Amino acid sequence: MKGLRLVLLAQLAFFALWAGLLIGAPRQDVGDIYLETEPVDPRDLLSGTYVALSYPIGNARTCSGLPGSFRRGTVYVSLSDKGRRAATPSGQVVVHEADGCALEKPRSGVWARGNLAEGRGGRRVVFGIERFFLNENDPLKDARSGSVLAQVRPDRYGGLRLNALVRKD
Amino acid sequence: MASYYDKLKRDLDLSAAEGLITAAQASAVYERSLANxxxxxxxxxxxxxxxxxxxxxxxxxxxxxxxxxxxxxxxxxxxxxxxxxxxxxxxxxxxxxxxxxxxxxxxxxxxxxxxxxxxxxxxxxSGDPMKPYLVWAALSLPLALLAHGRRSAFLLVILLFGTLFAGTLTPGSMLSLVSRYGAEALPPWWHWPLALSVLGTASAVGLYRRCHSASRLLGAALAWVVMLLLADTVLKVRSEAFVLLAVSSATALWVAWTPAEERGEARLPYLAWFANVYAMTFLWHHSPRHQGGADSPWGVVLVWALFAFALGSVALKPLLKDAGKGWEAAFKAALIAPPLAAFLLFGATEVHAKAIALFANLIICAAGAGLIWNGAMENSERRINYGIAAVSLIAVTRFVDLFGGLLNSGLGFIGAGLGFAALATFINRGRKALIQSAEEAKR
CATH class of the missing domain: 1.20.1280 (Monooxygenase)
Known part of the structure; x- marks a missing residue:
């Protein structure tokens, strides 16, 4: 019984720590930023209601400056305001775009940690924010990648947290 | 409806009351039966x-x-x-x-x-589809090891094997061992230790907690290895001879390494062996064709290793408990004959393929006859029935195979129906006679 209680405590501690990390991870110096999305064909219909997302910042050409021998693994994508704006119901917002990617963490600026991998459509960087789960009655259910902006929050470890989808006007 | 165990308990209590066995023996037999x-x-x-x-x-x-x-x-x-x-x-x-x-x-x-x-x-x-299952398994492992009952361990082993098959055989996951369709690059090497550790953990938990039989665990592991040989992995083999040699060796290994105490109840290894030999009988229609790609060197090495291990196991391991030398030799010959027959497929012509098919038919007929004979000698109705089922299946399959083309008229169907009715009558009479003689011998 004592051993099992320890098992339970370890399991609960795992979920509590994970929640703490997800909720309380320190942010980068920038607030929420917006990322452009591009059309994607959602294929997995078994995982509940979600909008499948794909991001131009994940294109393989973002990482074209990396050594040719580097085929897969963790990369750091620099993001910046290159002057692109998008109209949303709450006004114009800045859309961050990729500057390039590196194998080392950038020392300044906004950046995101991703995983360069071979996907269905060739090599891409994935950030773990490729699905936006929502209620079955949510009007965004019919949104498609490319018609929305992703409002994300970069944390200090380079993780991106997907906060909301915003329709483009 | 009373369960088997209720009936067993009643019978044991009755036997104890009648003085056939002691109450302690009745209780011990019941507990042992339950524990199994x-x-x-x-x-x-x-x-x-x-x-x-x-x-x-x-x-x-x-x-x-x-x-x-x-x-x-x-x-x-x-x-x-x-x-x-x-x-x-x-x-x-x-x-x-x-x-x-x-x-x-x-x-x-x-x-x-x-x-x-x-x-x-x-x-x-979002992310790797296998990661949640691996985290789930890691979190549940201590529960499976420490829980009083074996239910969690039973579920964990199923979870681990499910994750192993799904993860290694679909492209793109952290466990994947197959390349994407059309892509030349194989997944990174470190997927292998991860996949093998999942297999090792599943087997260790299954054996340690005794929540799955050793035979079932071995069968699942061998099935996984065969799938790796067939899929687009670093172990892929594409020539039919290697595929047949691998599957035949795997089924021989499964039967040979099923623990003797489980062999009576474990029917799956025998069924797998039978299915493999039965499939070989259809090589009669085989014609050499262009194979889809080259065999990988590692795959070829693994197939030879499987064959060598199967050959060694069957040759050196005592397989039948309390059976005579003749039966032991016949059992071993039946196990090792299919992998040996696979060698005829190397550089095969249609004649070689037909020879394998003929040989496979003979193996099944011989195994069926052996089961009937052994069943009659050792008073086992079950073996007699299995033997008759094997021979009947081959007879019906070959009839449809060879004369199926003649079934193009009403008279042909009637003739075939009458022929099968006569066959069924003779087989049933023979089966009953054998069972009756076995029962008389028991008395």
Whole structure:
């Protein structure tokens, strides 16, 4: 019984720590930023209601400056305001775009940690924010990648947290 | 309806009352019989209780999903942690009441994956599809090892083997061992130790907790190896001879390494052996064709290793307990004949393929006749029936195979029907006569 209680405590501690990390991870110096999305064909219909997302910042050409021998693994994508704006119901917002990617963490600026991998459509960087789960009655259910902006929050470890989808006007 | 174990208990009590055996012996026999079956103590109410646990788990996640927007993240997580703790406490405290403990433990086992799904939905997490299953297995491993019963271990082994098959044989996951369709690059080498550690953990838990038979674990592992040889992995083999040699060696290994004490109950290894030889009989229609790609060197090495191991095991291991040397030799010959026959397929012509098919028919007929003979000598109705089933299946298959083309008229169908009716009558008479002689010998 004592051993099992320890098992339970370890399991609960795992979920509590994970929640703490997800909720309380320190942010980068920038607030929420917006990322452009591009059309994607959602294929997995078994995982509940979600909008499948794909991001131009994940294109393989973002990482074209990396050594040719580097085929897969963790990369750091620099993001910046290159002057692109998008109209949303709450006004114009800045859309961050990729500057390039590196194998080392950038020392300044906004950046995101991703995983360069071979996907269905060739090599891409994935950030773990490729699905936006929502209620079955949510009007965004019919949104498609490319018609929305992703409002994300970069944390200090380079993780991106997907906060909301915003329709483009 | 009284279960087998109720009847066994009654018979044992009766035997003890009549003085045939002592009460202690009756109790010991009953306990041993129960211990052999994981779910023996389960009655209908326990199965219903298990389903109720699964339904509760599914219901909780559905209710949360439907009321998604009404709760904040902290409320959802707190609620989840409370339900998690409550399910685990209930499983621990109500251990002596299976109707409550079974669903509680099932809920406890499934809580990690419910939590991972919940967090993924709250925080919109996506990524490798196998990662949640591996995390779930890692979180549930201590429960499977320490829980009083073997239910969690039973479920964990299924989870691990499911993850192993799904993860290694589909491209793109952290366990994947296959390349994407059209892509030349294979997944990184470190997927192999990860996949092997999943296989090792599943086997170790299954053996340590005795929640699955050693034969079943070995069969699952061999099936996985064969799948790796057939899929687009670093081990792929494409020539038919190597594929046949691998499958035949794997089935021989499975039968040879099924522990003697499990061999009476384990029918799957024999069924796999029979299915392989039966499939070989269809090589009669085989014509050499262009193979889809080259064999990989590692795959070829593995197939030779499987064959060598099968040959060595069958040759050196005593396989039949308390059987004469003749039966032991016949059993060994039946096991090793299919892999040896596969050699005829190297550089095959149609003649070689037909020779294998003929040989496979002979193996099945000989095995069937051996079973009938052995069954009649050792008074085993079951062996007689198996032997007759094997011979009958070959007879019917070959009839349809060779004369199926003649069934193009009503008279042809009537003739075939009458022929099968006569065959069935003769077989049934022979079967009854053999069983009767076996029963008389028993008396």
């Amino acid at each position: 079956r994981l779910l023996a103590q389960w009655k209908a109410v326990h199965w219903i209780a298990l389903f109720s646990g699964i339904l509760i788990a599914a219901g909780v996640s559905l209710v949360l999903a439907h009321n998604w927007d009404k709760f904040g993240a902290v409320v959802k997580i707190s609620g989840f942690l409370l339900v998690f703790a409550a399910a685990a406490e209930a499983a621990m405290r109500l251990e002596d009441r299976p109707a409550a403990a079974v669903p509680a433990e099932a809920l406890w086992f499934f809580m990690p994956v419910i939590g991972i799904g919940l967090y993924a939905q709250i925080f919109h997490l």
